[in-house]
Amino acid sequence: MTITIIGVGLIGGSLAISLREQKIATTIIGVDNNEANLVRAKELGLIDTSMPLEEAFAQSQLVILAIPVDGVLRLLPQLLDKATKQVIMDVGSTKEKILELVKDHPNRGRYVAAHPMAGTEYSGPDAAIPNLFLHKTMVLCDVKHSDEDAVEIAEDLVDKLQMRLVYMNAEEHDLHTAYVSHISHITSFALALTVLQKEREAGRIFELASGGFESTVRLAKSSPDMWVPIFKHNRNNVLDVLDEHIHQLQSMKALLENEDYDSFYKAIQRANKIKKILK
Amino acid sequence: MTITIIGVGLIGGSLAISLREQKIATTIIGVDNNEANLVRAKELGLIDTSMPLEEAFAQSQLVILAIPVDGVLRLLPQLLDKATKQVIMDVGSTKEKILELVKDHPNRGRYVAAHPMAGTEYSGPDAAIPNLFLHKTMVLCDVKHSDEDAVEIAEDLVDKLQMRLVYMNAEEHDLHTAYVSHISHITSFALALTVLQKEREAGRIFELASGGFESTVRLAKSSPDMWVPIFKHNRNNVLDVLDEHIHQLQSMKALLENEDYDSFYKAIQRANKIKKILK
Known part of the structure; x- marks a missing residue:
């Protein structure tokens, strides 16, 4: 064919x-x-x-x-x-x-x-x-x-x-991809920006970057030509998941601020359940 | 020896x-x-x-x-x-x-x-x-x-x-690891929690998970026994970087809310500079 x-x-x-x-x-x-x-x-x-x-x-x-x-x-x-x-x-x-x-x-x-x-x-x-x-x-x-x-x-x-x-x-598809693909790219872009920003004051910061950092940041290399239209098309779902993700980060931050390490421990244990999904 | x-x-x-x-x-x-x-x-x-x-x-x-x-x-x-x-x-x-x-x-x-x-x-x-x-x-x-x-x-x-x-x-070390290691773990834990939470209402959500998701979430499998003491010891630095990271996410969210796709494009281009660090 x-x-x-x-x-x-x-x-x-x-x-x-x-x-x-x-x-x-x-x-x-x-x-x-x-x-x-x-x-x-x-x-x-x-x-x-x-x-x-x-x-x-x-x-x-x-x-x-x-x-x-x-x-x-x-x-x-x-x-x-x-x-x-x-x-x-x-x-x-x-x-x-x-x-x-x-x-x-x-x-x-x-x-x-x-x-x-x-x-x-x-x-x-x-x-x-x-x-x-x-x-x-x-x-x-x-x-x-x-x-x-x-x-x-x-x-x-x-x-x-x-x-x-x-x-x-299509509705299901766009919701699901917002959660398991689009948000991963946004967090990666944001993490890259966070660290690149810091590099300006603390030049040697990337010397210690290893596999874990690379893993969470590699998607930040992705092309804006591809990704801006995706975020535009899937704006509502992406905004929802972004809200939830920011909320989760704020919760973890609050636990750390309050030195509530028991609850922090439990939050990590809940996050560990991702093991059932990833090999 | x-x-x-x-x-x-x-x-x-x-x-x-x-x-x-x-x-x-x-x-x-x-x-x-x-x-x-x-x-x-x-x-x-x-x-x-x-x-x-x-x-x-x-x-x-x-x-x-x-x-x-x-x-x-x-x-x-x-x-x-x-x-x-x-x-x-x-x-x-x-x-x-x-x-x-x-x-x-x-x-x-x-x-x-x-x-x-x-x-x-x-x-x-x-x-x-x-x-x-x-x-x-x-x-x-x-x-x-x-x-x-x-x-x-x-x-x-x-x-x-x-x-x-x-x-x-030691001071430099703890600052740098907060940026290139500890924050990666927090974003991963928070991302896992975000998606696991959503799975309760939308059961099939992980069917579409692929390499990008796995990459940003794999650190969420990490042990709380190791990580809670790290966050506790490095609390001030981790709180600083967490603040900055949440701020970056909120900025990206605001651009999306305002449908300011030109600025969103430029933010991704800035994040792309991470290419100079990662192979």
């Missing part, structure tokens, strides 16, 4: 590697508004060729949008306008606004809303890696509004990429 | 492995108030033998305290009372209170205050691993108050373990 990938960065490029490896794609066409990314994607062998969107779209059975969610919002309606037999998937991190936008489109059925729970803090075609999606979770949202054959193509892709498939509605 | 390790958990056990491997230790004696840990440490081959502290101390050239910092505070003065030629090191995560406590002890010179910037979120002898310290940073604090031969033994150990050596005073 000929597949067009719009956005040949970390996610689009890694998808290209896996789609080729799993023999889902016979030809991969890259589309990107950054010409340098297309050149690099070809050099890296991620895509076979590149061409203008319209042309690529006409030749493809599957078109995957792997661009920031504000880009999906802009492009998806135009693609649906032109869709005949093509299946269009996105892989964006928010879903409610996108699905709301196209819900009454006459070709809505050609679209499958997808979100692979995989990524790294890097971006661009050079960040593309094999096996990024292996054994990770793929969320398909509101599939009841997608055509049967479109869902089958998406499910087959999930299956061949050896991903775990989860069905969800 | 015969070395006694007090506390045969993650750090003490991992030290035992490396001290033996690097032929620094000929015999390793384990001391632990948890008998099961001693049995397990022997089974795992971490220690050669175990015996009561007094007996072990008398036979050793080097005694390493690898227990929570409140334990160091309790034991160190007693060990110094008995010290003749022994060198006593601790590997605790805070230094000011400990050094303050023993500063006028007649045998103060036998003690070297050390802190290896290495660890994992696990604890106990089964968490001990080879190479935990390889290429990590070891901080030695206020070495000018330690005897020359004691510092030499500590430096030789750092060298043979292939660690990077940093000298600091």
